[in-house]
Amino acid sequence: MDELNGRMIACQILITGMIARMANNSSDPLSFLTDFRDEVKAVVNGVNIAGLPDPSRVRATAQRTLDELFSLMKPPSTDQD
Numbered sequence: 001m002d003e004l005n006g007r008m009i010a011c012q013i014l015i016t017g018m019i020a021r022m023a024n025n026s027s028d029p030l031s032f033l034t035d036f037r038d039e040v041k042a043v044v045n046g047v048n049i050a051g052l053p054d055p056s057r058v059r060a061t062a063q064r065t066l067d068e069l070f071s072l073m074k075p076p077s078t079d080q081d
Contacts, residue, residue: 012069037070 019036026032044062049055 012065016069033070037066040066 019033023029023032023036041063044059044066047055047059047062049058052058
């Protein structure tokens with residue numbers, strides 16, 4: 001179980017870094033992050049795993065993970081050197 005948790009954390013870090021990198025290359029990073037978050041939330045809300053009688057628990061867990069992931073991202077600094 002520890003190996004699985006470690007892999008999940010590594011995936012979250014990788015995804016967070018990729019999203020941040022893409023946002024930094026955008027002309028409007030905050031708008032990019034907002035749009036991206038909304039699109040990912042829509043995908044999570046549509047998650048359906050065959051064989052599960054009630055996928056709402058999986059959706060709720062994925063939604064919490066997504067919220068945690070995006071809460072780690074801070075808007076870019078507006079400080080000018």
